Amino acid sequence: MDNIIEVRHLSKWFGSNEILKDINFNVKKGEVVCIIGASGSGKSTLLRCINLLEKPSGGEIFYRGKNILSDKHDLQEYRTKMGMVFQQFNLFNNHNVLGNCTVGQIKVLGRKKEEAVETAMKYLKVVGMDQYINAKPSQLSGGQKQRVAIARALSMEPDVMLFDEPTSALDPEMVGEVLNVMKDLAKSGLTMLVVTHEMGFAAEVADRVVFMDKGVIAEEGTAREIFNNPKQERTREFLKRIIGN
Amino acid sequence: MILIERFGVTIMTWKWFFKVIVDYWPMFLRGAGVTLLISIIGTVLGFAIGLIIGVIRTIPLSDNMVKRVILKIVNAILTVYVEVFRGTPMIVQAMVIYYGSLMLFNIDMDRMFAGVFIVSINTGAYMAEIVRGGIISIDKGQFEAAHAIGMNHIQTMLYVVLPQVIRNILPATGNEFVINIKDTSVLNVISVTELFFQTSSITGNVFRFFEPFLVACIIYLIMTLTVTRLLRWLEKKIDGPEHFNVIPGNQMQVARPEDLAKKAGQ
Numbered sequence: 001m002d003n004i005i006e007v008r009h010l011s012k013w014f015g016s017n018e019i020l021k022d023i024n025f026n027v028k029k030g031e032v033v034c035i036i037g038a039s040g041s042g043k044s045t046l047l048r049c050i051n052l053l054e055k056p057s058g059g060e061i062f063y064r065g066k067n068i069l070s071d072k073h074d075l076q077e078y079r080t081k082m083g084m085v086f087q088q089f090n091l092f093n094n095h096n097v098l099g100n101c102t103v104g105q106i107k108v109l110g111r112k113k114e115e116a117v118e119t120a121m122k123y124l125k126v127v128g129m130d131q132y133i134n135a136k137p138s139q140l141s142g143g144q145k146q147r148v149a150i151a152r153a154l155s156m157e158p159d160v161m162l163f164d165e166p167t168s169a170l171d172p173e174m175v176g177e178v179l180n181v182m183k184d185l186a187k188s189g190l191t192m193l194v195v196t197h198e199m200g201f202a203a204e205v206a207d208r209v210v211f212m213d214k215g216v217i218a219e220e221g222t223a224r225e226i227f228n229n230p231k232q233e234r235t236r237e238f239l240k241r242i243i244g245n
Numbered sequence: 246m247i248l249i250e251r252f253g254v255t256i257m258t259w260k261w262f263f264k265v266i267v268d269y270w271p272m273f274l275r276g277a278g279v280t281l282l283i284s285i286i287g288t289v290l291g292f293a294i295g296l297i298i299g300v301i302r303t304i305p306l307s308d309n310m311v312k313r314v315i316l317k318i319v320n321a322i323l324t325v326y327v328e329v330f331r332g333t334p335m336i337v338q339a340m341v342i343y344y345g346s347l348m349l350f351n352i353d354m355d356r357m358f359a360g361v362f363i364v365s366i367n368t369g370a371y372m373a374e375i376v377r378g379g380i381i382s383i384d385k386g387q388f389e390a391a392h393a394i395g396m397n398h399i400q401t402m403l404y405v406v407l408p409q410v411i412r413n414i415l416p417a418t419g420n421e422f423v424i425n426i427k428d429t430s431v432l433n434v435i436s437v438t439e440l441f442f443q444t445s446s447i448t449g450n451v452f453r454f455f456e457p458f459l460v461a462c463i464i465y466l467i468m469t470l471t472v473t474r475l476l477r478w479l480e481k482k483i484d485g486p487e488h489f490n491v492i493p494g495n496q497m498q499v500a501r502p503e504d505l506a507k508k509a510g511q
Contacts, residue, residue, distance in 0.1 A: 079392065083393075086390065094405065094408040
């Protein structure tokens with residue numbers, strides 16, 4: 001199987017704090033990987049390093065065998081291949097729903113307007129937001145915003161979708177609608193890397209679960225291995241804390 | 246006795262007030278026109294200068310040493326520009342630039358051009374700071390989302406950040422516009438024929454000061470009030486409608502009796 005992303009000896013320092021220590025892991029094409037762990041364990045930072053919103057302090061990241069940290073690499077082009085969904089949605093406030101999903105296609109990918117609208121509508125249907133194309137972000141609920149954000153990322157037709165705690169800022173009753181969309185995407189064979197606190201979601205859709213603790217990957221394995229039979233004591237403790245209450 | 250005298254003065258004043266308007270309205274109008282022209286062009290150009298400087302000053306420092314040094318030098322020059330033009334009175338700048346360009350570079354500037362030039366760069370210095378503040382106030386997530394879909398700094402600015410900044414700084418821009426309408430009056434020191442200059446000329450003809458300047462006062466007020474109203478309208482227009490229309494999908498197209506009746510009626 002091809003590794004679409006390979007992370008080698010990745011480290012990240014914020015000042016004198018070492019957030020990531022010697023991280024090694026791979027994502028294969030079509031795989032759904034969930035990253036779990038306590039707050040401050042470095043899981044969001046790892047995700048943000050992968051599309052270079054944070055600049056790694058050391059190590060290498062390979063995308064389809066090419067080192068994206070080398071000077072010669074085209075950062076903008078690489079980022080169009082990595083769809084990113086943020087905890088805080090970050091929809092463009094100056095665009096309506098349709099504009100959010102087309103501006104990147106038109107300005108970055110150079111698509112024609114009709115093509116961009118067609119693509120955007122396709123993915124807005126996938127997330128069930130095609131009826132709201134005229135709405136501005138401020139007029140939507142949190143769950144609706146996040147679904148539009150997912151459609152915006154999908155409209156760029158990326159190779160990998162990165163989700164940074166996509167349901168953490170949502171009211172409890174809206175978590176379900178976003179998770180359902182993500183489950184559908186996972187089943188469609190999209191390569192996904194999801195940082196999440198939703199253990200039920202991870203158990204259901206993840207091909208592989210990565211547990212991070214204090215800046216290192218403490219344990220990784222299939223969802224069943226991690227949730228039913230964790231080998232590490234700290235994984236067990238974490239899961240007990242999360243699932244116990 | 247005094248009362249009658251006062252009354253007489255009042256009548257005299259109104260008589261002159263209307264006489265000045267009737268006799269000299271073309272001069273007032275031309276003056277007001279020049280004032281408006283200089284302040285409109287000056288505000289628009291200043292706004293553009295401010296936007297460009299704002300974008301340059303928020304470019305993230307590159308890792309490339311050469312680019313880094315160039316950016317630092319450009320930023321230093323821009324800082325000097327902003328500080329100098331914010332820190333000196335426009336009336337003095339007008340003198341220095343107009344007479345200075347003639348003495349030092351032997352450039353005989355057209356007075357009108359000099360007026361527009363001075364107002365523009367002066368407004369630009371203020372707008373640069375207003376724009377910078379506007380850019381800083383935009384949520385970091387907007388930049389990250391734009392970068393995450395592959396936009397570079399310029400694209401992020403053009404398609405995501407600046408449209409929001411422009412909306413947010415419109416009230417401050419309106420302020421600058423009003424200030425410009427009033428402050429073009431200082432350009433009379435280099436004989437730009439704006440409203441104050443024209444009014445001064447009229448006083449020389451009629452040997453009265455109060456009435457012509459009362460007229461000028463009213464004209465200034467009409468111009469500033471109009472501009473503030475126009476900008477308020479523009480703000481509302483940019484904000485767009487308060488509500489949005491849900492586009493009904495196929496599953497919702499259930500024909501109701503009243504709809505059918507409407508259709509039949511058409």
